[in-house]
Amino acid sequence: MKPMQEKRVSLGTLANVTASITGALIVLLLVTAQAYSQGLPGRWMAVGRTLDNGEQQKSILELKQSGDQLTGTVKAQDFSFEVKGTVNGNHFELYGPGNPNKLFLVGDLVNGELHAMQGHHEFVAKVASPSDDIPTVSYIEPPSLHNIPDNGLAKTPPMGWNSWNLFAGKIDDQTVRTMADAMVSSGMRDAGYIYVNIDDTWEGVRDEQGNLQSNNKFPNMKALADYVHSKGLKLGIYSSPGPRTCAGYPASYGHEAQDARTFAGWGIDYLKYDWCSAGRIYKNEQLQPVYQMMGDALEATGKPIVYSLCEYGLGSVEKWGPAVGSNLWRTTDDIRDSWESMIGNVETQVPTAPYAGPGHWNDPDMLEIGNGHMTDDEYRTHMSLWALVAAPLLAGNDVRNMTSATKSILLNKEVIAIDQDSLGKQASPRKNGDLETWIKPLADGGAAVGVVNRGSTAMQATVNAGDLQLGGKVNEARDLWGHKDVKFKNGTYSAMVPSHGVLLLKISAK
Numbered sequence: 012m013k014p015m016q017e018k019r020v021s022l023g024t025l026a027n028v029t030a031s032i033t034g035a036l037i038v039l040l041l042v043t044a045q046a047y048s049q050g051l052p053g054r055w056m057a058v059g060r061t062l063d064n065g066e067q068q069k070s071i072l073e074l075k076q077s078g079d080q081l082t083g084t085v086k087a088q089d090f091s092f093e094v095k096g097t098v099n100g101n102h103f104e105l106y107g108p109g110n111p112n113k114l115f116l117v118g119d120l121v122n123g124e125l126h127a128m129q130g131h132h133e134f135v136a137k138v139a140s141p142s143d144d145i146p147t148v149s150y151i152e153p154p155s156l157h158n159i160p161d162n163g164l165a166k167t168p169p170m171g172w173n174s175w176n177l178f179a180g181k182i183d184d185q186t187v188r189t190m191a192d193a194m195v196s197s198g199m200r201d202a203g204y205i206y207v208n209i210d211d212t213w214e215g216v217r218d219e220q221g222n223l224q225s226n227n228k229f230p231n232m233k234a235l236a237d238y239v240h241s242k243g244l245k246l247g248i249y250s251s252p253g254p255r256t257c258a259g260y261p262a263s264y265g266h267e268a269q270d271a272r273t274f275a276g277w278g279i280d281y282l283k284y285d286w287c288s289a290g291r292i293y294k295n296e297q298l299q300p301v302y303q304m305m306g307d308a309l310e311a312t313g314k315p316i317v318y319s320l321c322e323y324g325l326g327s328v329e330k331w332g333p334a335v336g337s338n339l340w341r342t343t344d345d346i347r348d349s350w351e352s353m354i355g356n357v358e359t360q361v362p363t364a365p366y367a368g369p370g371h372w373n374d375p376d377m378l379e380i381g382n383g384h385m386t387d388d389e390y391r392t393h394m395s396l397w398a399l400v401a402a403p404l405l406a407g408n409d410v411r412n413m414t415s416a417t418k419s420i421l422l423n424k425e426v427i428a429i430d431q432d433s434l435g436k437q438a439s440p441r442k443n444g445d446l447e448t449w450i451k452p453l454a455d456g457g458a459a460v461g462v463v464n465r466g467s468t469a470m471q472a473t474v475n476a477g478d479l480q481l482g483g484k485v486n487e488a489r490d491l492w493g494h495k496d497v498k499f500k501n502g503t504y505s506a507m508v509p510s511h512g513v514l515l516l517k518i519s520a521k
């Protein structure tokens with residue numbers, strides 16, 4: 012029971028309370044009046060998710076307007092960056108730094124509030140009061156460059172599953188466990204899909220010693236790793252060289268060595284390291300030394316950990332990826348489950364072909380096969396192209412629940428063998444109208460050849476043995492989707508290919 016006197020309120024206290032209520036009302040009225048009078052210029056505050064320790068994620072947007080041009084600063088949790096954009100009536104668009112022309116925020120001024128989208132996330136900001144502020148982190152100078160020795164991993168492109176394409180922020184311990192079970196029961200593991208990779212949104216907060224903990228969706232990461240290992244699989248995790256991940260969770264800035272030790276201690280076998288908020292602190296020219304920090308940290312753990320860079324193809328990564336100890340690096344922006352996105356990604360990485368090879372691969376992003384927005388022909392083309400360009404094969408669908416068509420695509424062992432060929436060559440295309448021919452030399456002296464029909468009607472594709480540079484006569488080939496041997500006549504083989512479909516042949520050396 013509380014003592015009675017606590018309930019008594021003195022006149023002085025009443026006066027104080029009245030004063031503070033009046034003060035708060037005045038601030039509110041001023042702020043509201045400002046909201047209606049200011050238009051877009053001014054200080055805005057958005058409140059985002061609450062972390063496990065109760066900390067609310069906030070960002071402050073300070074905008075200036077000159078004609079239809081906007082400039083400003085965003086202070087997000089731990090870092091700040093400049094934005095530029097335009098305004099048209101109540102509608103505005105703001106672009107961030109780092110990634111050229113990357114749309115940061117697009118929305119409208121509605122009843123004195125900003126209602127916008129930041130990527131896929133909703134962003135609602137109200138006029139900030141003068142006391143609203145956010146701490147920022149201090150700049151850490153990246154180290155000078157040196158070469159990190161090859162970790163000996165990923166002699167063929169990594170294969171597995173990743174949570175992001177399907178689950179995004181809705182991934183948790185239980186889902187990862189059921190997915191690991193399904194990787195075994197569906198035959199994915201035995202076909203070579205070994206890594207089960209947790210993408211963004213697993214991160215909790217740091218403890219008093221600065222050790223990053225998993226959040227309450229992942230109660231015990233070590234136990235989860237043990238479970239995944241008990242299934243004959245390996246576990247992957249995700250972080251960023253910036254202070255926050257792309258989804259706004261705590262990341263490894265200033266904690267590289269400590270986080271690498273944490274990951275190794277949990278038994279993690281694969282790290283995807285996503286540029287994200289590092290782009291607000293560092294310039295693209297600093298990608299290499301920044302990625303080197305985690306490369307060194309992983310090496311120092313002594314545990315074999317595949318090192319996957321995610322920097323959307325920035326900074327000519329293919330030229331220095333191996334030097335920072337990386338096994339694969341993203342060559343493109345994020346894939347979506349659409350023909351245009353898939354074909355665009357594989358096209359974007361064509362110039363990087365000479366840089367792929369055992370231990371270090373170009374990554375046009377994870378697979379969308381089975382996620383439902385492309386046709387089966389398009390998914391067969393997706394799988395064929397990823398195999399031809401020696402891309403990592405990280406399934407991004409629900410392997411617990413696959414249609415027979417999805418299974419037949421992801422589990423086509425002859426196509427997987429093209430991807431996993433030990434020579435590790437990345438095919439490049441030759442165009443002939445809507446038909447595109449990709450040729451990949453194989454370790455046995457043979458070749459895989461894919462003819463993709465990018466047109467909107469079925470077309471006859473012809474493979475000329477002379478183009479394959481195999482030396483000697485080609486009499487027969489294996490049709491990897493038709494599951495049959497086919498005959499070349501007078502040095503050519505022809506077949507009809509549906510719109511957005513593929514003819515994929517393997518020609519063995521004589």
Ligand code: GLA
Binds near residue numbers: 175258344
């Ligand atoms: C970036 C990456 C994606 C995914 C998300 C997670 O967009 O490119 O692959 O990891 O971040 O937030």
